[in-house]
Amino acid sequence: MNHDTSHALFERARALLPGGVNSPVRAFKSVGGEPFFVARADGAYLHDVDGNRYVDYVGSWGPMIVGHNHPKVRNAVQDAIGNGLSYGAPCPAEVTMAETIARLVPSCEMVRMVNSGTEATLSAIRLARGATGRAKIVKFEGCYHGHGDSFLVKAGSGALTFGVPTSPGVPKALADLTLTLPYNDFDAATALFDEAGADIAGLIIEPVVGNANCLPPREGYLQHLRALCTRHGALLIFDEVMTGFRVALGGAQARYGVAPDISTFGKIIGGGMPVGAYGGRRELMQQIAPAGPIYQAGTLSGNPVAMAAGLAMLELISAPGFHDRLEATTHALCDGLEAAARDAGVPFTTTRVGAMFGIFFTDAPTVDTYAQAVVCDTAAFNRFFHAMLDRGVFLAPSAFEAGFVSAAHDDAVVAATLAAARDAFGVVAA
Ligand code: PLP
Numbered sequence: 001m002n003h004d005t006s007h008a009l010f011e012r013a014r015a016l017l018p019g020g021v022n023s024p025v026r027a028f029k030s031v032g033g034e035p036f037f038v039a040r041a042d043g044a045y046l047h048d049v050d051g052n053r054y055v056d057y058v059g060s061w062g063p064m065i066v067g068h069n070h071p072k073v074r075n076a077v078q079d080a081i082g083n084g085l086s087y088g089a090p091c092p093a094e095v096t097m098a099e100t101i102a103r104l105v106p107s108c109e110m111v112r113m114v115n116s117g118t119e120a121t122l123s124a125i126r127l128a129r130g131a132t133g134r135a136k137i138v139k140f141e142g143c144y145h146g147h148g149d150s151f152l153v154k155a156g157s158g159a160l161t162f163g164v165p166t167s168p169g170v171p172k173a174l175a176d177l178t179l180t181l182p183y184n185d186f187d188a189a190t191a192l193f194d195e196a197g198a199d200i201a202g203l204i205i206e207p208v209v210g211n212a213n214c215l216p217p218r219e220g221y222l223q224h225l226r227a228l229c230t231r232h233g234a235l236l237i238f239d240e241v242m243t244g245f246r247v248a249l250g251g252a253q254a255r256y257g258v259a260p261d262i263s264t265f266g267k268i269i270g271g272g273m274p275v276g277a278y279g280g281r282r283e284l285m286q287q288i289a290p291a292g293p294i295y296q297a298g299t300l301s302g303n304p305v306a307m308a309a310g311l312a313m314l315e316l317i318s319a320p321g322f323h324d325r326l327e328a329t330t331h332a333l334c335d336g337l338e339a340a341a342r343d344a345g346v347p348f349t350t351t352r353v354g355a356m357f358g359i360f361f362t363d364a365p366t367v368d369t370y371a372q373a374v375v376c377d378t379a380a381f382n383r384f385f386h387a388m389l390d391r392g393v394f395l396a397p398s399a400f401e402a403g404f405v406s407a408a409h410d411d412a413v414v415a416a417t418l419a420a421a422r423d424a425f426g427v428v429a430a
Contacts, residue, residue, distance in 0.1 A: 001390060005049040006036045030398045031382045041068035043408035046394060054394040055417055059404040061396075062210075062242050062267035065326070065355060066316045067408025073271045073312045080308035086300060093307035100314050101269070101279060105240075105250055107259040108279030112288055113302040117241035117266030118146025120276035121204065123288075123296045124262045125150055128202030128235040130294035131284050136196060138203040138234075140183040142212030142370035142400075145204055145239050145264075155180035183209055184218045184369050189228055197232030202262070207252035210242040210402035212373045214351045214358025222258040229261070235284070241266040241276070242402065245314065247354035248323055255354065268317070271309035322407065326355035329405045329414060333357065336418040344425035346380070357403045359384075359395075361428075373400065380428050387424035393417050 013020035021027045021035070028035050036048040044067055046056045059065065066073065080093075098111040114120050125137050125148075137150055145151040153163035153175040163178040165171075179196065181188050183205075193200065207222055209215035229236040238260040240251040245268040248255040253263065262280035269275050279285065289295045300306075317323070334350035334357050341348035347363035360367045361380035367373055381399035388395055393416075396403055 001052050002050050003034070003036060003048075003052075007034060009037045009049065010034050025396075025398055025401065028397045030378075030400075031385045033386060035397070043067040043069070044406060044410075044413045052392070054389070054392050055409075055413055055420075056394050057403040057405065057417075058394060058396050058401075059406055060267075060272060061401075062246065062404055063270060063272045063313075065246060065268055065404070065406050066313060067406045070313075070316065072316055073309050076271075076308040076312035077273075077305055080305045083304065085305055086303055088299065091302065091304045091307070093304055093311060094302035096311060097269070097277075097302070097307050100311060101265070101277060104245070104314070104318070105253065105263060105279065107253060107261075107281070108263055109282040110285035111277055111279035112285065112296065113307075114276040114278065114296075114298055115274050115300055115303075115306075116146070116276045117239075117264065118148055118276070119298065120241065120264035120266055120278045121145040121151065121237075121239055122148040124237050124239075124264050124278045124280075125202060125204065126296065127262060127278070127280070127284060127288060127294055128237060131287055132201045132233065132235060134199055134201035134234070135177050136179055136199045136201060137177060138179045138181060138192065138200055140181050140205055140209070140370075142183055142209055142215065142373065143204075143206045143239070144211035145206075146241075149174050150178050151204075153178040153180065182370060183212075183215060184221055186218075186221065186224050189225060193228045193232050193234075197228075197234065200232060200234040202235040202237050203229055204237040204239055206239050206242060207256065207258075208243050208247055208353045208356060209370075210356055212370050212400050213360060213367070213376075214353065214356050214402035215368050215370070215373065216351055216353050217256065218368060222252075222256050226258050226260075235261040237262045237264065239264045243353075243356070244268060245317055246404070247356060249318060252353075268313060269310045270306050271313035273303070273306035273309045275303075275306045275310055316407075323354060326405055326407060327352075329409050330355055330357050332411075333405060333409075333414050333417060334359075336414065337421055340418060340422045341425050343422070344429045346425045346428050347377075348425075355405050357405070359403065361399075384424050384428050387427040388420055391420035391423060393420045393424075 162176040243252040266276040351358040361377035
């Protein structure tokens with residue numbers, strides 16, 4: 001493949017954008033090499049500026065669940081922009097969006113639109129703190145909730161010790177308020193709440209972790225966290241920025257039958273436009289300004305073009321059988337990858353939840369903890385990533401990101417992916 005134009009653009013980008021990108025993972029730092037620059041996207045494919053085509057399993061990191069450039073979403077945006085781009089005053093689509101979210105996700109009795117997943121999670125923990133009058137937040141190793149200060153924290157020597165900032169610029173005093181737990185560990189959560197429950201405002205979790213590869217919850221784990229939060233008067237926050245409308249129409253909370261107090265969303269509800277949202281019980285959401293005293297605002301929040309894209313997207317994915325078809329695609333893909341790895345003699349396994357999947361270079365039969373994910377063979381993943389890219393398949397450029405399928409990933413696309421994978425596993429084995 002020729003990448004001359006991408007290479008020249010990356011050189012120019014590096015002169016002006018930190019690392020040459022506007023979001024770190026795009027820079028290919030963890031897999032090595034240079035990113036390609038996208039000229040256009042259609043269905044299951046990205047087309048780069050050098051004329052190469054890639055089957056895309058990143059899907060703009062989640063929003064593109066109906067495939068790229070879907071005509072219904074594009075037409076909705078085109079119709080909306082004819083009426084102006086932003087009003088700074090309420091518009092009808094914001095009401096329809098809130099009604100749609102509340103219908104699809106019943107735990108969200110009220111909703112506030114924001115502009116990104118990060119804004120949604122920041123606002124959710126402010127609400128949790130404001131509503132409970134408590135300061136501490138619990139999060140999980142391997143979960144990502146955007147780049148808010150309170151989330152860029154890892155565990156000290158034990159969950160109960162003070163959190164340690166993972167980025168310069170995060171004040172130690174703030175990191176002290178974030179407690180970190182191992183995901184899928186029942187006893188660690190119980191012990192933490194027994195010790196510190198009275199100080200905990202909220203526990204935030206990706207109900208299916210998509211930022212440490214893809215880690216499904218163990219049976220009963222989300223119910224266990226629900227019970228702990230209820231018992232100790234802390235709020236349960238599901239960060240469904242990735243899982244929302246993807247692992248089921250009603251998100252992970254519908255799939256696993258656990259109702260959080262607050263939910264955060266992003267990605268799919270914008271259909272590719274910059275959007276996020278948070279919602280929850282009425283009595284909590286009524287405390288948000290201007291209904292209540294907890295402040296949160298946004299100049300572009302509820303933007304009419306973004307609402308139009310998101311509503312078109314939510315209508316498309318509400319079609320009966322939509323998520324079942326995606327799940328079948330995920331299974332066909334993951335079963336095929338496992339078979340190809342076996343044939344090549346490469347230790348490998350997958351995880352799948354709805355339209356999300358994880359690939360792990362390990363001889364463990366399955367992976368569902370962060371500790372297991374981090375000991376997988378990342379060098380093998382990086383070789384596989386590049387071998388697939390050379391064969392026209394774009395996986396997330398990090399061993400610690402989930403993959404996504406879309407409705408545009410039909411049988412032919414999966415078959416082409418598996419043909420590439422058979423070669424690529426051979427490269428890994430060599
Ligand atoms: N929460 C989760 C689970 C995410 O995966 C992400 C981003 O990938 C975020 C929050 C932050 O969203 P954004 O990048 O839109 O700020």
